[in-house]
Amino acid sequence: MSHYNREGLFNPAYHDSGTLEIDRSSSRKSDHYNPYDRDTEPWQRGVADWAPPEALPPYNEQGRYPWDSREENWRPTDNMAMDLLPQQNDSLRWQHNHGSVNYGYQTDSAVDYITAPQEQQAPWTPHMGETLRQRGTRKMSLFPGGGVALGRLGMTEEDVRDEIESGEQDLVKELFAMSSRDQIQAIRVLQMSLQNKRDIRRQVLACKSSKRGLKLTCLTDCTDQVSRSFRRFGANLVSVRQAMTLWRGTMKEIGGKFGTGVLSYFVFLKWLLMFNIFSFLVNFGFITVPQLVQLPNITDQMDFKGLELLTGAGYFNQTVLYYGGYSNETIGTQPTYDMQLAYFFTIAAYLVLCGFSLIYSMARSFQKNFVLSASGNAWCLLCSWDFSVTNEKAIRQRKNNLRIQLKESLSEKSQGDHMTMSEKFKQFGIHLGTWLISTGLAVASCTAIYFLCLDYLEAINNSESQDFSSLLKQASTLLLPFVVSLINLVIPLLYSLLNKIEKYSNPRTQIYVIILSVIGTKCLPSLGVPEFDIARNVLDLIYAQTLAWIGIYFSPLLPALQMIKLFITFYLKKVSLYQNCQPPRRSGRAAQMQTIFIALLFFPSFVGAMSMVAYTVWSLKPSKDCGPFQGLSTTFEAVALWMERLNIQNLPESMWAVWIYNNMIKSELFFYLISLIILVLIYFFWQVTQGRKLLISILREQIINEGKDKAFLLGKLQKLQKAKQTTASSQPAYTQMPQSYDRIQEIEPDYEQSLPSMPRTAEATGPNGPPITSALIQAMLARRQAEEDEEEGY
Amino acid sequence: MGNKQTIFTDEQLDAYQDCTFFTRKEILRLHGRYHELAPHLVPMDYTDEPDVKLPLALIVNMPELNENPFRNRIVESFSEDGLGNLSFNDFVDMFSVLSEMAPRELKAIYAFKIYDFNTDNYLCKEDLEKTLNKLTREELTAEEVNLVCEKAIEEADLDGDNKLSFADFENMITRAPDFLSTFHIRI
Numbered sequence: 001m002s003h004y005n006r007e008g009l010f011n012p013a014y015h016d017s018g019t020l021e022i023d024r025s026s027s028r029k030s031d032h033y034n035p036y037d038r039d040t041e042p043w044q045r046g047v048a049d050w051a052p053p054e055a056l057p058p059y060n061e062q063g064r065y066p067w068d069s070r071e072e073n074w075r076p077t078d079n080m081a082m083d084l085l086p087q088q089n090d091s092l093r094w095q096h097n098h099g100s101v102n103y104g105y106q107t108d109s110a111v112d113y114i115t116a117p118q119e120q121q122a123p124w125t126p127h128m129g130e131t132l133r134q135r136g137t138r139k140m141s142l143f144p145g146g147g148v149a150l151g152r153l154g155m156t157e158e159d160v161r162d163e164i165e166s167g168e169q170d171l172v173k174e175l176f177a178m179s180s181r182d183q184i185q186a187i188r189v190l191q192m193s194l195q196n197k198r199d200i201r202r203q204v205l206a207c208k209s210s211k212r213g214l215k216l217t218c219l220t221d222c223t224d225q226v227s228r229s230f231r232r233f234g235a236n237l238v239s240v241r242q243a244m245t246l247w248r249g250t251m252k253e254i255g256g257k258f259g260t261g262v263l264s265y266f267v268f269l270k271w272l273l274m275f276n277i278f279s280f281l282v283n284f285g286f287i288t289v290p291q292l293v294q295l296p297n298i299t300d301q302m303d304f305k306g307l308e309l310l311t312g313a314g315y316f317n318q319t320v321l322y323y324g325g326y327s328n329e330t331i332g333t334q335p336t337y338d339m340q341l342a343y344f345f346t347i348a349a350y351l352v353l354c355g356f357s358l359i360y361s362m363a364r365s366f367q368k369n370f371v372l373s374a375s376g377n378a379w380c381l382l383c384s385w386d387f388s389v390t391n392e393k394a395i396r397q398r399k400n401n402l403r404i405q406l407k408e409s410l411s412e413k414s415q416g417d418h419m420t421m422s423e424k425f426k427q428f429g430i431h432l433g434t435w436l437i438s439t440g441l442a443v444a445s446c447t448a449i450y451f452l453c454l455d456y457l458e459a460i461n462n463s464e465s466q467d468f469s470s471l472l473k474q475a476s477t478l479l480l481p482f483v484v485s486l487i488n489l490v491i492p493l494l495y496s497l498l499n500k501i502e503k504y505s506n507p508r509t510q511i512y513v514i515i516l517s518v519i520g521t522k523c524l525p526s527l528g529v530p531e532f533d534i535a536r537n538v539l540d541l542i543y544a545q546t547l548a549w550i551g552i553y554f555s556p557l558l559p560a561l562q563m564i565k566l567f568i569t570f571y572l573k574k575v576s577l578y579q580n581c582q583p584p585r586r587s588g589r590a591a592q593m594q595t596i597f598i599a600l601l602f603f604p605s606f607v608g609a610m611s612m613v614a615y616t617v618w619s620l621k622p623s624k625d626c627g628p629f630q631g632l633s634t635t636f637e638a639v640a641l642w643m644e645r646l647n648i649q650n651l652p653e654s655m656w657a658v659w660i661y662n663n664m665i666k667s668e669l670f671f672y673l674i675s676l677i678i679l680v681l682i683y684f685f686w687q688v689t690q691g692r693k694l695l696i697s698i699l700r701e702q703i704i705n706e707g708k709d710k711a712f713l714l715g716k717l718q719k720l721q722k723a724k725q726t727t728a729s730s731q732p733a734y735t736q737m738p739q740s741y742d743r744i745q746e747i748e749p750d751y752e753q754s755l756p757s758m759p760r761t762a763e764a765t766g767p768n769g770p771p772i773t774s775a776l777i778q779a780m781l782a783r784r785q786a787e788e789d790e791e792e793g794y
Numbered sequence: 795m796g797n798k799q800t801i802f803t804d805e806q807l808d809a810y811q812d813c814t815f816f817t818r819k820e821i822l823r824l825h826g827r828y829h830e831l832a833p834h835l836v837p838m839d840y841t842d843e844p845d846v847k848l849p850l851a852l853i854v855n856m857p858e859l860n861e862n863p864f865r866n867r868i869v870e871s872f873s874e875d876g877l878g879n880l881s882f883n884d885f886v887d888m889f890s891v892l893s894e895m896a897p898r899e900l901k902a903i904y905a906f907k908i909y910d911f912n913t914d915n916y917l918c919k920e921d922l923e924k925t926l927n928k929l930t931r932e933e934l935t936a937e938e939v940n941l942v943c944e945k946a947i948e949e950a951d952l953d954g955d956n957k958l959s960f961a962d963f964e965n966m967i968t969r970a971p972d973f974l975s976t977f978h979i980r981i
Contacts, residue, residue, distance in 0.1 A: 183812075184812045187812060187813055188812070188813060188814065188815060189897055189899070189900055191900065191903055193874060193883065193884065193887060194810075194813055194814065194883035194884065194886055194887040194890075195881075195883050197813040198809045198810075198813055198883075201809060201812055201813060202809075228808065231808075232808075232818070235811060235817050235818065236817075236818075238817065239817045239819055239820075252980055256980060260972060260975050260976065368971060369971040376945070376946075376949050377942050377943075377945040377946040377949060378945075378946035378947075378949040378950040378966055379949075379966065379969075379970055380946075381922060381925055381926060381929070381942070381943075381946050382905075382909060382917075382925070382946070382950075382963070382966065383966065383967065383970035383972070383973050383976070384970075384972075384976070385863075385864075385929060385976065386976045387862060387864075387892065387976060387977055387978055387979050388975075388976070388978045388979055388980055389861075390857060390858055390860070390861055390862075391861070392861050395861045395862075395863075396931075399863075399929060399930055399931050402929055402930060403930040403931075403933055403934060406930070406934065406938070406942055407934070407938070410938060410941060410942065591971040591972050591975070592971070700952065703952045703953050704952070704953060704954050706953060707952075707953030707954040707955055708954065710953075710955075711954075711955070
């Protein structure tokens with residue numbers, strides 16, 4: 001890619017070129033602004049007689065010139081008037097456009113104009129979107145002030161148009177050099193009006209076709225058509241796939257009506273559903289299907305009674321739904337399929353995959369959403385409003401909530417400073433008390449269930465000798481789940497009562513606390529219409545998924561059940577949401593909540609489940625009579641036996657497996673090494689993070705310093721301008737000239753000295769270039785003017 | 795592919811598809827929406843690129859914009875003349891930027907324009923005050939409004955000039971990961 005000269009700003013040669021652009025086009029010295037030229041259009045002379053009222057620099061009350069309060073407006077936002085790009089014969093429209101735009105300050109447009117070629121000098125960077133975007137907006141910013149300023153710059157309309165066109169041509173050239181997919185993406189992110197984008201695109205396509213014009217036309221036509229139809233086909237595919245996305249319409253509705261916070265729950269639900277679909281397919285494919293091919297000999301088959309659907313036991317016990325329905329045989333003759341190993345490795349591989357994908361999602365989500373999160377008034381004001389909500393009631397509600405939030409934050413700030421020691425103690429005491437109570441409740445319920453289990457097992461053992469009907473026995477298995485569910489219902493209510501006692505001021509801390517102590521922020525009915533309780537519902541989901549993971553070892557097809565359950569839950573929750581709930585009070589931070597959900601899913605839930613399964617596999621003795629691991633002392637022994645068999649066979653191609661087994665899985669050294677490496681990596685990344693934090697604070701200081709420099713320079717300019725004004729009347733020849741030139745001329749020597757305070761390193765940053773102050777620009781203008789004057793003087 | 799439509803030529807549809815974040819079907823649907831805002835003004839046949847603009851008053855009555863506190867500013871920011879008169883191109887452009895596929899940078903630029911009530915390329919205190927009034931239905935006292943705006947500028951202003959330039963705004967946006975999903979209007 002071509003690299004433009006970045007040093008133009010400080011390059012003396014730059015000032016010599018008449019149009020202040022890069023010295024690639026022909027010199028335009030003849031087009032200098034000549035104040036004595038009677039033939040130029042009035043707008044070119046740019047004096048007050050033509051300028052529309054808003055174009056005149058009004059004094060504001062402090063008596064300062066406006067331009068010193070409008071420093072850097074070269075940024076891409078200068079495209080208020082979207083279509084300032086003049087069409088072919090449309091100069092009138094172009095002139096008219098400026099009037100309706102509030103860019104009345106000639107120096108600003110000078111800024112814009114001169115910065116335009118400056119930006120052209122930005123070298124091509126990989127982040128093409130930004131460069132192109134700046135190019136695009138540069139065109140817009142070329143003439144916000146219309147003819148007034150440009151007249152003062154000495155630009156004729158033709159110059160201006162040429163400048164635009166050359167800018168456009170550069171853009172087209174860059175686009176042309178990209179692949180077509182990149183082209184489309186680049187055009188889409190340009191910040192111009194749609195009309196201009198289409199023009200650019202047309203030019204790029206014209207370039208392309210002219211380039212290929214030398215080749216056979218019909219062949220190129222064909223290839224064009226083919227590629228175009230392929231692209232259309234691709235776009236159609238995308239829209240079809242979009243339409244087929246599960247629940248897309250419903251989620252849109254929910255998001256529109258209740259906001260992104262509530263939507264995050266449903267997104268999480270859908271994500272869990274996909275997870276379970278994947279696990280079901282894996283388990284079904286590798287374990288169940290081979291087993292179905294050769295069903296094991298089942299003894300003691302029970303009849304199907306209706307109760308099985310509730311208890312899940314009984315008839316189902318001996319089917320493939322359960323561990324017991326699998327045999328330890330080897331299926332098939334050649335090649336053989338060992339059910340033992342298949343069962344073990346499938347479950348192991350599935351759990352490991354789950355773990356990795358959770359870690360990956362968590363990391364990615366954290367990276368995206370957990371940057372130093374903005375909060376506070378600025379965020380509330382500018383970033384928190386949800387544009388997608390269209391329901392009138394919802395909007396009214398949100399406005400109320402925002403108002404309450406702002407009021408609370410205002411009062412917080414005034415209050416937080418004035419909390420006395422005793423108040424602090426009191427609050428601390430309340431927190432401590434409620435923590436103790438909630439932990440006590442949790443522990444109590446755990447022990448209760450534990451003892452119940454013990455009693456229950458005893459009862460079962462005792463009752464075996466008696467003659468209980470099997471139906472009652474099965475029904476009694478329901479007792480435990482019933483008790484657990486009851487506890488699950490009652491305890492959270494108690495927790496929310498506790499929650500009302502302690503009032504955490506920060507809503508986010510509140511949510512964290514609540515989640516951590518397994519309670520929900522359920523609005524008690526006495527307060528009116530409930531809100532959708534995001535925290536509680538998400539915890540329910542996580543809890544269910546934890547159970548599924550624990551159970552997967554014993555019932556490989558449990559994901560299927562989980563899938564059905566999630567499916568039903570989605571519709572149930574949706575109906576409940578629409579009927580009962582109102583939009584949430586606080587504008588949620590959906591992105592961060594998503595991260596927290598996944599983190600919660602990973603850390604207590606998945607890790608806990610995996611440890612339990614690992615413990616079972618490693619230490620517990622599998623059932624003697626049924627299941628794939630009958631007769632072994634631990635499940636893991638299956639692998640050990642297999643390795644021995646391989647060892648004995650001594651086939652060269654399987655020795656690597658034996659080696660891995662012996663040296664990596666059985667030896668502790670390997671695990672120590674891995675832990676060590678991970679710790680080192682963690683330390684390394686932590687240090688990198690610290691370094692970056694330091695860098696951020698340094699850069700912030702730099703920005704503040706630059707702001708101060710800017711203010712200083714402009715103050716100086718103003719002073720000198722005033723000084724110049726008093727002497728200006730003594731030089732009639734210069735009265736027609738805009739004061740900016742004089743001003744700059746005077747301070748020019750000063751400018752050189754004050755220049756070093758502007759960090760030049762800022763120039764070296766990426767396409768988000770340095771803030772080019774009007775001071776610098778005016779300095780350049782002055783220099784040019786000084787040179788002109790010199791010439792005239794000779 | 796499928797039924798022939800005569801609203802746009804294939805080339806036009808390709809152009810729209812390449813320049814916006816919409817598919818052909820969505821563009822045709824957008825044209826339908828545009829047409830139903832003023833059936834007598836908007837021709838069904840756009841093959842010759844008629845120069846038709848709909849005034850602000852018609853556009854802000856769309857159900858997607860009707861209740862939005864910033865509806866006037868949104869439409870003005872996308873209009874060529876700054877007064878809210880949208881041609882079909884501007885109309886499509888508006889919904890394209892506000893769709894979920896537009897990148898963050900593009901959205902930040904237009905969000906800045908929307909909040910910049912006096913179009914001076916800065917979010918000065920008056921701009922923030924007007925924003926706040928639109929967001930709270932003017933139920934805060936003048937002093938509270940003043941306080942909130944001052945604190946907002948204090949928080950977000952990086953270079954110390956007492957107003958928010960685009961750089962400040964963009965910096966704040968990067969620290970608000972929800973921005974992409976909240977600055978989004980479905981159509």
